[in-house]
Amino acid sequence: MAEPPARPLLAVNNLEAWYGESHVLHGVTFDVHPGEVVTLLGRNGVGKTTTLKAIMGIVETRTGSVRFEDRELTVLQSNVIARAGIAFCPEERGIFASLDVRENLLLPPQVRPGGLDLDRIFELFPNLQERLRSQGTKLSGGEQQMLAIARILRTGARLLLLDEPTEGLAPVIIQQIGHTIGTLKAQGFTILLVEQNFRFAATVADRYYVMEHGQIVDHFANDQLKNNMEKLHDYLGV
Amino acid sequence: MIQIFGIPSQALFGQLLLGLINGSFYALLSLGLAVIFGMLNIINFTHGAQYMMGAFCAFLLLKYLGINYWAALVIVPIVIGILGILIERLFLRHVRKLDHLYGLILTFGLALIIEGLFRNYYGSSGQPYSPPPELTGGHNLGFMFLPNYRAWVIGFSLAVCLATWFAIERTRLGSYLRAATENPALVRAFGINVPRMVTLTYGFGVGLAALAGVMAAPIYNVSPQMGSDLIIVVFAVVVIGGMGSIMGAIVTGFMLGIVEGLTKVFFPEASNTVIFAIMIVVLLARPAGLFGRAA
Numbered sequence: 409m410a411e412p413p414a415r416p417l418l419a420v421n422n423l424e425a426w427y428g429e430s431h432v433l434h435g436v437t438f439d440v441h442p443g444e445v446v447t448l449l450g451r452n453g454v455g456k457t458t459t460l461k462a463i464m465g466i467v468e469t470r471t472g473s474v475r476f477e478d479r480e481l482t483v484l485q486s487n488v489i490a491r492a493g494i495a496f497c498p499e500e501r502g503i504f505a506s507l508d509v510r511e512n513l514l515l516p517p518q519v520r521p522g523g524l525d526l527d528r529i530f531e532l533f534p535n536l537q538e539r540l541r542s543q544g545t546k547l548s549g550g551e552q553q554m555l556a557i558a559r560i561l562r563t564g565a566r567l568l569l570l571d572e573p574t575e576g577l578a579p580v581i582i583q584q585i586g587h588t589i590g591t592l593k594a595q596g597f598t599i600l601l602v603e604q605n606f607r608f609a610a611t612v613a614d615r616y617y618v619m620e621h622g623q624i625v626d627h628f629a630n631d632q633l634k635n636n637m638e639k640l641h642d643y644l645g646v
Numbered sequence: 647m648i649q650i651f652g653i654p655s656q657a658l659f660g661q662l663l664l665g666l667i668n669g670s671f672y673a674l675l676s677l678g679l680a681v682i683f684g685m686l687n688i689i690n691f692t693h694g695a696q697y698m699m700g701a702f703c704a705f706l707l708l709k710y711l712g713i714n715y716w717a718a719l720v721i722v723p724i725v726i727g728i729l730g731i732l733i734e735r736l737f738l739r740h741v742r743k744l745d746h747l748y749g750l751i752l753t754f755g756l757a758l759i760i761e762g763l764f765r766n767y768y769g770s771s772g773q774p775y776s777p778p779p780e781l782t783g784g785h786n787l788g789f790m791f792l793p794n795y796r797a798w799v800i801g802f803s804l805a806v807c808l809a810t811w812f813a814i815e816r817t818r819l820g821s822y823l824r825a826a827t828e829n830p831a832l833v834r835a836f837g838i839n840v841p842r843m844v845t846l847t848y849g850f851g852v853g854l855a856a857l858a859g860v861m862a863a864p865i866y867n868v869s870p871q872m873g874s875d876l877i878i879v880v881f882a883v884v885v886i887g888g889m890g891s892i893m894g895a896i897v898t899g900f901m902l903g904i905v906e907g908l909t910k911v912f913f914p915e916a917s918n919t920v921i922f923a924i925m926i927v928v929l930l931a932r933p934a935g936l937f938g939r940a941a
Contacts, residue, residue, distance in 0.1 A: 464835045490837035502832045505939075506824040514818065515825055516836035563837070 416475075417442045417598050418463070418494075418567060423472035423482075425455075425462040432458045434622040435472065440567070445589065445599040447609040450619035451645055456602040457499055459619070460569045463600075464496045465489045476567065491519045495560035499571040499602075503544040503552045509536060512544040513559045520564030529558045532588055550581035557588065568592070571602045586611045606640060618643045648789060653911055659790035661907040667796050667865065669903020670803035671858050671876065676883040676895040677807055678854035681814070684827045684890035685847040688738055688749035693880070694873030695760040696852045700726050700859020701868045702764060705775050715778040715864070722860045723853035730852025734845050742844075757874070764870035772867020799861050806857065807896040814892050823847065827890070882925045888938020898936060 416439035425433040433455050440446045448456045461467040463474050465486035474481040481489050490496070495516065504512055513529070513536065530537040533554040539547060547555060553573055560568060570589075574582045582605075589599060589612045603609040609616065610633055618626040620643065628636050648655040675697060682690045703722045707713035713721065733756065741748040777795040784793035814820040826833040826840050834840040859873075866872055883902055887894030902921050910917040928936060 466831050466835050486831070486835045487837050487839050490835055496832075496835050498832060502829055504825045504828050506828060507821055511821045515821060515833070517838065519837050560836075 416440060417444075417477060418600065419473070419475045420459070420463065421473040421475075423459065423462055423470060423474060425458055425467045425470040427458075427467065427469075432467075432622055433462060433470070436619070436622070436624055438617045438624055438627070440598060440600050442566075442598055443593070443596055444614045445593050445601060445612050447601045447603050447606075447613040447616050448619055449603060449606055449609065449616055449640070449644065451643070452604070454619045455622040456619055457571055458622075460496065460571050460600070460602055463489075463569065464494065466496075490516075490563075490565070493520050493565045494567045494569065495519075495563050495565035496569045497556045497560055497571060497573065499575065501552045501556040503547070503555060505543060505545040507544050508540065509542050509544055509547065509555060510540040512555055513540075513562070516559055516563045518562065518564050520566070522566075523564035524561040526562075529561060532561075532591065533558050550577050550584075553577060553581070553585065554588075557585070561592070566596070567598045567600065569600050569602075572604065573601070574603070574605050574608050582608055604644065606644065651912075655789040656791075658911055661911045662904065663790065663792065663796060663907075664910070665904040665907020666800050666900065667903070668906060669900040670800050671862055671899075672880055672883045672903050673807050673896050673899025674803050674854055674858040674861075675876065675880040676887065676899050677810055677892065678851035678858075679880065679884050680887070680890055680892055680895040681810070681854070682848055682851040683884070684892075685823060686734075686738065686742055686749075686844055687746070688742060688753065689746055689881075690848075690851070691750055691753035691877070692733065692757045692760065693753075693852075693855050694875075694877030695757040696726055696730060696855040696873070697859040697862070697876065698764065698868075698870060698873035699729070699760065700856030701775070701863040701866075701872060702768070702773075702859075702870075703856065704860040704863050705773050705868045708775065715860070718860050719857065723857045726856030726859075727849040727853030731845055731849040733852075734848040738848065739841075739845075757877075761870050761874060768870060770869065770871065772869035772872075775863035775868050777864035795864055799865065802861065803858075804900075806854070807899075810854070811892050811896060879921055882921050886921075886925050886928045886935055888935025891935060891937040891939075894935055894937025 418440040420439065421437050423433055423436040436459055448459060450456050458467055462470045463481065465481065465484060470482055472482065476492055476494060479492060481492070507515065535551050536555055536558060539551065544555065557570065557573060573585050586608060593599065601609065601613065610630065613630055615629050616627065617624050626639065626643065650658050675693060679690055679693050682688060700722050703725055704715065704718040707718050707721065737752055738749065741752055781795040781798050784791055814823055822833065822838055822843060826843060830840045862872070883898050884895060886902065887898035902924065906917055906920055909920045
């Protein structure tokens with residue numbers, strides 16, 4: 409693997425976050441360089457999703473630093489963070505029942521030039537084109553996941569935060585999503601992926617960070633995955 | 647004289663027209679309430695007072711500034727809508743994430759204060775407001791006499807309701823509103839300024855109430871309690887239509903106005919309670935309302 413460039417696109421430093429009284433993140437530090445696919449691994453409840461939500465400003469009670477293209481994000485509201493060029497695909501997919509597929513697809517505004525147009529999106533996800541008039545939540549789980557990813561590709565954001573995109577999906581759909589992430593990487597998108605399925609992550613990720621108890625506890629590159637397998641099994645309780 | 651079901655046609659169609667007029671106001675007011683509830687999750691008990699303020703604003707503009715009805719139709723919803731925006735910014739924003747009860751009590755208290763202030767200055771008796779000269783008189787349709795102003799109120803209300811429905815259900819802005827009703831945090835994380843949208847939506851809902859107030863001014867006396875007289879019925883309309891349902895508010899508003907009018911003809915004793923009887927039946931059979939989606 410080539411050495412990543414010195415200047416990270418996203419630099420998270422000592423990030424702490426709270427849900428009400430509950431202290432969830434205890435000083436998370438990592439970075440993501442342009443064009444990389446970086447995966448946050450860890451068991452349920454270790455703070456992976458909260459890390460993404462704290463970066464996006466959805467979890468508002470947070471301290472520490474999140475810098476994107478040298479701009480500090482922790483002082484910004486989530487709508488301003490999105491417009492800085494970061495797009496978020498949530499774990500629960502967030503497909504809106506009161507919107508049809510087309511409306512769901514066109515919902516996020518374009519925040520920068522360079523987003524994929526609809527023709528390109530339908531090349532990646534041909535199923536969606538056939539279901540444009542269907543209610544968003546009437547799609548299958550796999551189609552909903554495709555829709556959730558597709559709609560953020562239109563926005564022009566260069567950093568994509570994908571929260572467990574393979575959760576609950578059939579192997580053939582997981583394979584398709586892996587292929588899509590590979591295509592997006594080849595097109596220059598930077599991706600921060602949260603996964604529990606490290607077999608899937610191994611097919612797309614350049615580097616891994618492992619989380620436990622709201623902190624990063626380990627870090628290695630994809631070419632060191634085999635050497636770290638035993639440790640990883642311990643971390644993930646596989 | 648022509649009779650239908652033993653009732654003179656003039657009386658039957660007269661009550662039907664009255665029902666449609668009331669239905670127009672029910673529809674406009676419940677539409678505003680539905681928009682506000684859908685977006686802010688707040689049961690806006692100030693709505694009746696805002697309707698009354700619309701009527702008073704038109705009255706005061708004419709009395710002190712000589713501004714006529716047509717100009718008031720444009721100016722008043724904007725002025726009262728801006729007052730609504732101030733209320734949202736100062737008060738409602740702080741109770742949005744709490745239980746419905748807090749918003750209900752707050753808006754109910756505000757309604758009492760506003761109504762009390764107007765009663766203090768203008769007394770309880772109504773102030774007259776003439777219809778615009780262009781809409782005085784009427785047409786004899788043979789089976790009934792149709793006053794021009796009332797025909798205008800029905801037509802214009804229907805047009806405003808349908809335009810609002812179209813804006814919410816068929817436009818990009820409307821899709822933002824519907825999505826933010828379901829999951830405001832995610833919509834915001836897409837880059838849409840949801841708090842500003844909430845404020846403007848409240849202002850729009852209040853503007854609809856004020857518009858209804860301007861249209862009501864020439865029909866009813868402009869009085870401080872004109873809103874509180876109507877608001878309970880309007881809430882029943884919203885519940886029957888389905889809380890937050892736009893089409894439900896419009897269809898149910900007009901429909902219940904007509905039902906109420908016909909009840910006045912066939913069983914006058916029940917005319918004040920028929921809407922609430924329907925509400926009970928609907929709540930038992932379909933708790934989410936006729937057009938509402940089950941939670």
